[in-house]
Amino acid sequence: MPSRNAVIVGVTLGQLVRQLPSARFGLAPGRVRRAAWARALRLSFERLGPAFVKLGQLISVRPDEFSAELVAEMQSMQDAVPPIPASAIRSVIRSEFAAEPEELFASFDDTPLAAASIAQVHRATLAAPCRPVWGDVLPAGAEVVVKVVRPGAAESIRGDVAIVRRLATRLAGTRFARRFDPVALVDEFAETVDRELDLRKEGRFADRFVFDFRDDDKVVAPRIVWSRTTAKVLTMEYITGWRLSDLETARAAGVDCKGLAIHGATAFMRQVFVYGRYHADLHPANIFVTPENTIAYLDFGIVGYLTPEERMNITQVMAALVYRDPDRALRYSEKLGVHVPPEHVEPVRKGLGELLDGDVRPDGTRDFAHFGLGFLRLLGAHDIAIPGGYGLLIKSLATVEGVARALYPEIDIVSTAQPFTTRILGRAMGDPVRVRERMPAAVRAALRVLTE
Structure with a gap:
């Protein structure tokens, strides 16, 4: 009987060989080629069993580290x-x-x-x-x-x-x-x-x-x-309910999908900005709408945690999106562990500004996924390491936006986040400890203005 190592290598190579025609034997354009290799890996993981299925699921929530094609393919992983x-x-x-x-x-x-x-x-x-x-x-x-x-x-x-x-x-x-x-x-x-x-x-x-x-x-x-x-x-x-793939039945039963979309997005913001612990795997099998007109969260296998300092920095990054401020986004991403080398600061700032300018959909609502996942791709293009928790949170926010838009296509998750960011930043401004920390720098800045 072959060793487990040999089985893993054999299954993976076999699937890669089967995808060679789709990749035109390595001569297809980059996106087509990457999609073919991603499909081979997903099929291999499904055949190799539980550990590899779980590894594929982890890859599917890490767009900060893997190509869009591989992330998308692993999202279709059948557990x-x-x-x-x-x-x-x-x-x-x-x-x-x-x-x-x-x-x-x-x-x-x-x-x-x-x-x-x-x-x-x-x-x-x-x-x-x-x-x-x-x-x-x-x-x-x-x-x-x-x-x-x-x-x-x-x-x-x-x-x-x-x-x-x-x-x-x-x-x-x-x-x-x-x-x-x-x-x-x-x-x-x-x-x-x-x-x-x-x-x-x-x-x-x-x-x-x-x-x-x-x-x-x-x-x-x-x-x-x-x-x-x-x-x-x-x-x-x-708990009984309808999956997001069966919303027409839910609507026919009187479920207020628009109201639940807004409430569900708000509930996720509460998890992130208020509690610092959140459900990080909200695919359609893990969230229902119920006959009682509620949202049901299931399967807490993948969760995320944020310290109070991380919550404040994430709030500032979200505020940067609300107010279209690339400098703020870079400054507070740095505090979260995204270290942009000096020689990359200007091109990253320019790319970030373009993302902020291009996040409006034709219906006038803002597109968090365009900004958040685009930011991760921008950092990846400059070979800038992204902390795992940062990428997981952005992917989770983008997923929540997708879930909410399945319920109510016109929802604007950025506007949903704005009251949370405003309230948290307002409280921080009145925090005596923060005021004491910032007062010397504020006085120096004021003196410079007065003496110019």
Whole structure:
């Protein structure tokens, strides 16, 4: 039997060879050629299993480090695999709780709702009332979903991560790694996988999210049943709704898609600018609109965190977009770790100004994705390293804009952000600590003006 290394190399080379005609044997224009190689990698990752599917998903939210063609291709990655027998899922539950599913739940459906590379999801009902960390009691008979880590998934994925890390070490320093640090990417990937393999971490973030939006009756997330949750089993409230691909049905049922688009964009701004923790993987399978006219957030596997200082600097970058100020955008991006060498400052500033001037759509609304993703491409064109968190946030904001525009095409996410940026900057101006820090420089500037 060939080694896992040989399988990985063989599958990848095989897919690359199959894409040679599409790339015209390397002679196609750059975009066509890159799209063909990206398709080969996506197909390879899907065949190679869970670790590579997760790596592809990480690539899909990192336009700061990878080409637009590769990011777009990985966004279509299908994390759907054939379900494993219910007997295997039952064995995990039995191992975690020393009890059969029928002893833990009033009912347990052996037919899975969904099967992905790491976990499989089954429907069940509660046998007894459950008080979640926040919100009303879930009564006996309430519908829940039980997410179970597939047997052997952890060992298989961690083995593949070790192989990918060795490949990344060899790739580091080559011309293929000019735009990104492959070892750092694998470290980030390993951290993401470890988080997804311990379902309690997803449960804790979901609880935190529910608490953050406890005063908002338009934003919901599943409440966790901790008495039926372990590292390998996560039991949570079942939420019904329509995906973004089924909005016509939602509208026909009376859902206010325009109102939810505006509210949902505002909710994301609240996550970023107020709480500093946000859902970073809002693809259509992870967000619903519900019959109760709410937005439901699901699957908190990929999340982002911002320190108070980072939140202030991100606020300033967003203010630069609102007020079309490239100098402010560069100054505060520098504080976020985007270091532009002196010889590149002028061309980057010029390119940034062009992006700010070109972010208006024909309907008069502003296009954050044009600016944000364009800025990442501009930095990449000048071989300027982009911190992972910065790129993840910009990609998340662009995704939220896309989600909101699916609900209401005329939404302007920049205008949605403006009240947050104005309020946060206004509070910062009155902060005594900030005033003390800035006062000497302000006095010096005033004296220079007065004595000219």
